[in-house]
Amino acid sequence: MNTLKRVHGYIAEFETARDVYHAAEKVRDAGFKDWDVHSPFPIHGLDSAMGLKKSQLSWFVFIGGAIGTVTAFSLQFVTQVLIYPTLVQDKPTNIGTLPAFFPVMFELTVLFSAFTALFGSMILNKLPRWNHPLFASDQFERFSDDAFFLCIEARDPQFSKDETLKMLKDIGGKSIELIEDDI
Amino acid sequence: MADAQTSEPIRPVLAREPLVTNGRSMSWVTNKICGIVENRQPALWWYLFIPSVILMGVLGYCLAYLVVTGVGVWGNNHPVGWGWAITNFVFWIGIGHAGTLISAILFLTRQKWRTSVNRAAEAMTLFAVICAGIFPAIHVGRFWMVWFLAPVPNANGIWQNFKSPLLWDVFAVSTYFTVSVIFWYVGLIPDLATLRDRAKKGIRKLAYGFFALGWRGANRHWRHYEMAYLLLAALSTPLVLSVHSVVSFDFATSIVPGWHTTIFPPYFVAGAIFGGFAMVLTLMIPARKIYGLQDLITHKHIDNMAKIILLTGTIVGYAYIMELFISWYGGNKYEQAAFENRQFGYYKWAYWAMFFCNVISPQVFWFKYCRHNLWVVMAVCMCVNAGMWFERFVIIVTSIAQDFLPGAWDFYHPTRIEIWTFVGTFGLFLGLFLLFLRFFPVIAMSEIKGVLPESDPHYLPPETFTHDAEGEKLSHKALKKTAKKTAKKATKKATKKATKKATKKKKN
Numbered sequence: 075m076n077t078l079k080r081v082h083g084y085i086a087e088f089e090t091a092r093d094v095y096h097a098a099e100k101v102r103d104a105g106f107k108d109w110d111v112h113s114p115f116p117i118h119g120l121d122s123a124m125g126l127k128k129s130q131l132s133w134f135v136f137i138g139g140a141i142g143t144v145t146a147f148s149l150q151f152v153t154q155v156l157i158y159p160t161l162v163q164d165k166p167t168n169i170g171t172l173p174a175f176f177p178v179m180f181e182l183t184v185l186f187s188a189f190t191a192l193f194g195s196m197i198l199n200k201l202p203r204w205n206h207p208l209f210a211s212d213q214f215e216r217f218s219d220d221a222f223f224l225c226i227e228a229r230d231p232q233f234s235k236d237e238t239l240k241m242l243k244d245i246g247g248k249s250i251e252l253i254e255d256d257i
Numbered sequence: 258m259a260d261a262q263t264s265e266p267i268r269p270v271l272a273r274e275p276l277v278t279n280g281r282s283m284s285w286v287t288n289k290i291c292g293i294v295e296n297r298q299p300a301l302w303w304y305l306f307i308p309s310v311i312l313m314g315v316l317g318y319c320l321a322y323l324v325v326t327g328v329g330v331w332g333n334n335h336p337v338g339w340g341w342a343i344t345n346f347v348f349w350i351g352i353g354h355a356g357t358l359i360s361a362i363l364f365l366t367r368q369k370w371r372t373s374v375n376r377a378a379e380a381m382t383l384f385a386v387i388c389a390g391i392f393p394a395i396h397v398g399r400f401w402m403v404w405f406l407a408p409v410p411n412a413n414g415i416w417q418n419f420k421s422p423l424l425w426d427v428f429a430v431s432t433y434f435t436v437s438v439i440f441w442y443v444g445l446i447p448d449l450a451t452l453r454d455r456a457k458k459g460i461r462k463l464a465y466g467f468f469a470l471g472w473r474g475a476n477r478h479w480r481h482y483e484m485a486y487l488l489l490a491a492l493s494t495p496l497v498l499s500v501h502s503v504v505s506f507d508f509a510t511s512i513v514p515g516w517h518t519t520i521f522p523p524y525f526v527a528g529a530i531f532g533g534f535a536m537v538l539t540l541m542i543p544a545r546k547i548y549g550l551q552d553l554i555t556h557k558h559i560d561n562m563a564k565i566i567l568l569t570g571t572i573v574g575y576a577y578i579m580e581l582f583i584s585w586y587g588g589n590k591y592e593q594a595a596f597e598n599r600q601f602g603y604y605k606w607a608y609w610a611m612f613f614c615n616v617i618s619p620q621v622f623w624f625k626y627c628r629h630n631l632w633v634v635m636a637v638c639m640c641v642n643a644g645m646w647f648e649r650f651v652i653i654v655t656s657i658a659q660d661f662l663p664g665a666w667d668f669y670h671p672t673r674i675e676i677w678t679f680v681g682t683f684g685l686f687l688g689l690f691l692l693f694l695r696f697f698p699v700i701a702m703s704e705i706k707g708v709l710p711e712s713d714p715h716y717l718p719p720e721t722f723t724h725d726a727e728g729e730k731l732s733h734k735a736l737k738k739t740a741k742k743t744a745k746k747a748t749k750k751a752t753k754k755a756t757k758k759a760t761k762k763k764k765n
Contacts (some may be wrong), residue, residue: 079560090711090716091711091712091713091714091716092711092714092715092716092717093337094713096297096544096714097628099475099677102471110394110475110476110477110550111472111475111476112449112473112475112476113445113474113476114283114287114451114477114702114703114706115536115703115706115707116476116479116480116482116483116707117297117476117479117712117714118702118707118712118713118714119524119714120479121476124477126476126477126480128484129483129484131478131481131482131485132395132484132488135488149408149419150419153410153416153417154416154418154420155418157414157416158410158414158415158416159656160415160416160418160420162418162420162421163420163421165420171420171533173304174419174420175419175420177422177428177429177499177503177506178419178425180334180495180499181428181429181432181496181499182424182428182432183310184432184436184492184496185432185435185436188435188436188440188492189489190441190531191439191443191485191488191489191492192439192442192443192489193403193483194481194485195443195481195485196470197486198481198518199477199478199481199482201470201471201472201478202470202471203470203471204466204467204470204471206471206473208473209471209473214612214714215454217449217454217473217474218287218450218451218453218454218463218474219284219287219451219454219455220282220283220284220287220706233287257428
């Protein structure tokens, strides 16, 4: 049996949103890159406290929505004007009938954007991922109840087994735990 | 650091009514909401669920009978081609609108009180749209031809007429349903993770774990998640306004007097929100009582929703009166006849029932007493639920029962099959909602936790302050003592009430 394990990182618990917010500012200023805060709800302003930029998702969704608009226009223009012009309601069978296409164009824009928002956020978050080293920790499951965790990963170039532990203690982290992963 | 905090005076701010009363903590919220799913359901749940399942069976029977026999089993006749089926469709689709309004529009306008009711309201939206979707599918009679609605060419290579509002409706309703499901599911992910973490083993852990997608509450994830949620809210806002507008185009773009009006889109949207909020309250007031959610869904929430009902009800009343005014002012005699028939013709009882339920009854919400008395609120909501159904019936049936040619006029009345189909959809709606209460967190826990005062990263507990706004020293011991006293008084009152009730019961 293989008993070798890989260190994933340290997690430290904080009691309040305020504590973890200020701790995050210090970890950011110390220059760490691969670390994260786990909280039961999104903490307001934590992105800047962690030095994160605005999510890129809105660009994805914009492109998705534009594809929806073009799809709906092509579907209607090709079928109603090019393939089989239907003469109804005294509406023209050329591009002049465009206003009658707007409702479907709007609906498909929203539909495609919504799908892009769902799948785009999943891709950016690398979810679904049902197995993760953090789930091995017994205390970690309290993140979804009322606990706040700060996790510094071992793949960060600044990570050191002793100094990172000391730093987490200094910034007020409690019940610090070394998370290991099976190889 | 600690010294700097303690010397800060409390800043004078106008106290807001708390969104969660009794100072409940995050773990209390988790235990309360997850407890509903994890514990046995109260007996009342079964008393409601079993009849709902029976009604679902009735619905299934009626639909099967219709498909096997043909639309002749309904009361539709020659002038009235759209009877109860389309009335019910518009009724149910309208109900859904309150859910999307709460989840999307109130999110964009940063109304934080929405967090307590949005999950249940969105669930209600989905179930209402499911009920609505049944009717357009079956009202054509030949159910197996329903694929004609989809954008695929038929056997002769002919495509759908994309210039028709009926096809717009297909796109609007199916998009609405899909986007509502996505919005609801995205909101559920963090709460499913909570249920996963609390479940110890077995199918429960597996199922919640699967749908939670391995959510870890990481801030790098919340960043994209919040953006996705914001974008979905921004997309749903015009969507919800468009859906009922498109439904109203089904009528407004025709030339039938009584349908052919430009006021329809805003009038329908206001009516939909109005009827939907009444249904939200109809479901949430009993649920709040049964599951003891009074600290999360407070009087403030009910008060706010009652005010929205008052506002939208008044808009609807304005629309009714404006319709009458335009038919007189427009000088079109067919239009005038249509509105005269509506008020004094075959179906005058339906018109006046609608007018009373939708315009007069919500006016009691001008008074705070009525907004805070749950019996009054429930009574008004029941009126509105009925009134909104009558509105659609009045619009659809009265306009076509007596149109241009008096020779073609005919009276329409529903058959037993039609009535039971409609009653059956209530069984489907209620049954699905009860299953939702049983298996999903009824209140968005992660959002509720986010609006608690201690969730603000700049929040300081009151003990850290030594001076009040006027610069006077605060004695925390004294404050604690008074707090304890009031708490004791409250518990005493509660026990007194309970014992009184118990003795009353014994006497009975």
